[in-house]
Amino acid sequence: MxxxxxxxxxxxxxxxARGVLAFDGVVPEALNARFLEQLRAPVGDSDRTLSxxxxxxxxxxxxxxxxxxxxxxxxxQPGDCLHDILNLASVKGVIxxxxxxxxxxxxxxxxxxxxxxxxxxRTSRAVSQHNHQDSTxxxxxxxxxxxxxxxQAVTRAMGGTRYIPGSHLRRVSEAAIxxxxxxVGQEHVVCPAGSLYVFHMGLWHGAGRNQSTEDRYLYxxxxxxxxxxxxxxxxxxxxxxxxxxxxxxxxxxxxKDPVADHLMALEPWFxxxxxxLELINRLKLWRYITGDPKADVDYWLTxxxxxxxxx
Amino acid sequence: xxxxxxxxxxxxxxxxxxTPVIGWAKYDxxxxxxxxxxxxxxxxxxxxxxxxxxxxxxxxxxxxVSHASGEEFRTDYLKYEFFFEQWQSIETRL
Numbered sequence: 001m002x003x004x005x006x007x008x009x010x011x012x013x014x015x016x017a018r019g020v021l022a023f024d025g026v027v028p029e030a031l032n033a034r035f036l037e038q039l040r041a042p043v044g045d046s047d048r049t050l051s052x053x054x055x056x057x058x059x060x061x062x063x064x065x066x067x068x069x070x071x072x073x074x075x076x077q078p079g080d081c082l083h084d085i086l087n088l089a090s091v092k093g094v095i096x097x098x099x100x101x102x103x104x105x106x107x108x109x110x111x112x113x114x115x116x117x118x119x120x121x122r123t124s125r126a127v128s129q130h131n132h133q134d135s136t137x138x139x140x141x142x143x144x145x146x147x148x149x150x151x152q153a154v155t156r157a158m159g160g161t162r163y164i165p166g167s168h169l170r171r172v173s174e175a176a177i178x179x180x181x182x183x184v185g186q187e188h189v190v191c192p193a194g195s196l197y198v199f200h201m202g203l204w205h206g207a208g209r210n211q212s213t214e215d216r217y218l219y220x221x222x223x224x225x226x227x228x229x230x231x232x233x234x235x236x237x238x239x240x241x242x243x244x245x246x247x248x249x250x251x252x253x254x255x256k257d258p259v260a261d262h263l264m265a266l267e268p269w270f271x272x273x274x275x276x277l278e279l280i281n282r283l284k285l286w287r288y289i290t291g292d293p294k295a296d297v298d299y300w301l302t303x304x305x306x307x308x309x310x311x
Numbered sequence: 312x313x314x315x316x317x318x319x320x321x322x323x324x325x326x327x328x329x330t331p332v333i334g335w336a337k338y339d340x341x342x343x344x345x346x347x348x349x350x351x352x353x354x355x356x357x358x359x360x361x362x363x364x365x366x367x368x369x370x371x372x373x374x375x376v377s378h379a380s381g382e383e384f385r386t387d388y389l390k391y392e393f394f395f396e397q398w399q400s401i402e403t404r405l
Contacts, residue, residue: 128348162349170386179320180389181336181348188349208349269333272325277386284384 005093007233012097013262016285019168019200026090027194032151035081038062039110039151039217050114063110063219070105072223082219085149094198097233098145099225106144106222113159113210128159129206130178134222137173141288144201144224151217153193158216159208160189161197166267168202169281177204185268230291240286240295248298260297276300312400315340319367319395321359326375326391328359334389341399359393367395 007015015021039062047053057063063082066075072095076083085091095103116126134146154160164183188208189197199205201222210216231238239259246255263282266275280300287295296302322334332354337346356362363369371394 128350130348170388172387177388178348179336180322180334181346182351182354183322183334184332184354186349186352206348209347271323271333271390272330274386274390277384280384281386 005089007094007097009233009235009238010258010262012233012289013259013286015098015198015200016282016289017262017265018165018267019203020163020165021094021198022191023090023094023196023198025192025194026196027085027088027149027151029193031081031085032194035062035085035151035219036217038081050112053112053114057110057112063108066105066108068106071226072103072105075105082221086221091147091196094196095145095147095223098143098198099223099229100227100232102226103223104226106224108219108221111207111216111218111220113207113216115158115210115212115214115216126209126211128162128209130175131162131164131180131183131204131206132175132177133167133170133172133202133204135174135201137171138201139171141285142225142229143285144222146199146201146203146220146222148189148197148199149219149221150189150191150195150197151193151219152214154189154191154195154216155212156188156190157210157212158214159210159212160191160216161205161218162186162188162208163197163199163203163205164267164269165203166270166278167204168200169278169285170202170204172204180204183269228291229289231289235290238290240290240292245296246298263297280304313402314398314400315342317341317397317399319355319362319397321354321356321362321393321395322389323359323391323393326372328363328369328372328393330391331358332356341401362395367397370394370396 007021011021038060039057041060041062047056064076064080072086076086086095114126148161150160164186166185189195246252246257246260263286264279267278270278279298283296283301286297287293317340318338320336321332324330324333335351335354337344337355339346356365359369373390373392
């Protein structure tokens with residue numbers, strides 16, 4: 001496969017910094033329609049409750065049952081909707097850039113939230129999902145990704161996934177963060193049909209409350225690397241140790257460096273002191289994916305590694 | 312007087328009460344409102360002091376904790392958490 005459909009160095013810097021990349025409308029409408037049609041089959045079926053809807057969907061063949069640990073190329077059959085989606089050149093390029101050509105399948109799931117029109121089908125009052133980090137405490141430097149595929153257009157009222165940019169490097173224990181109802185800078189997915197969001201495994205998130213009349217579908221798949229995640233993207237423009245690093249604090253406005261700008265962009269919810277720790281943790285991740293143990297931006301790591309003089 | 316508690320949790324940018332709110336949560340024992348995750352994008356107050364000035368009573372603040380050796384750069388939970396309360400008479404409903 002051509003490498004020119006992979007991520008750019010600037011996109012990788014954005015992913016390292018924010019823990020999320022969004023690709024609006026990347027899946028063609030015909031595939032979205034086919035996927036939704038399969039999920040809603042048999043046509044005319046009326047699910048009285050959410051559990052009945054899941055019971056029906058888990059019995060149909062649109063989303064196969066797959067063992068964790070399976071290599072992604074072995075997960076789906078050619079002609080399957082999900083096979084076709086995950087093999088779109090642009091989608092494949094995103095996956096390869098982050099977790100390689102043959103990542104390890106962890107799990108997948110269809111998230112369904114019923115629209116207000118179907119209120120009688122609910123067994124309890126519709127509420128949003130608490131913020132959480134998926135899985136459990138995960139201290140790895142290597143990272144899994146989670147692809148969030150929205151086959152239909154998502155409006156604000158539909159309660160698309162809420163997420164906290166820049167939260168992915170915080171090591172917390174799943175729903176222990178449920179008390180954090182709102183965080184400055186939180187975002188809510190609003191997107192056209194066929195959009196794909198790529199989350200770092202640690203990104204804090206939760207489902208919004210669906211206040212629309214339409215049922216909302218979200219397909220999520222988690223993939224892990226099967227090799228070091230080093231320079232898997234279109235890295236031809238990567239420079240980790242510039243000859244003349246940009247000045248810090250007393251800065252030079254003429255010095256343009258979009259990669260450094262992304263890596264050093266503070267989120268509005270960062271505490272004053274831990275925001276700097278976030279920069280340091282981003283740079284450690286940047287060293288991992290660039291394969292350069294001396295990579296640095298704005299002297300954050302070099303300073304604290306300097307025991308006796310010039311590095 | 313029969314009363315019910317309302318709780319406001321503010322997360323601030325530093326340990327100082329007069330610094331910006333970066334996160335918040337509300338719990339309403341009175342039952343007038345049903346706050347839930349993701350329901351507001353704008354903080355209810357700019358700073359913790361603004362909450363005090365609006366009648367909220369501070370009942371707990373997170374302590375400053377030393378950084379464990381080898382874990383100096385670890386980040387996890389929001390660090391500067393402040394609990395406030397208000398008590399509201401249920402007779403005002405009558």
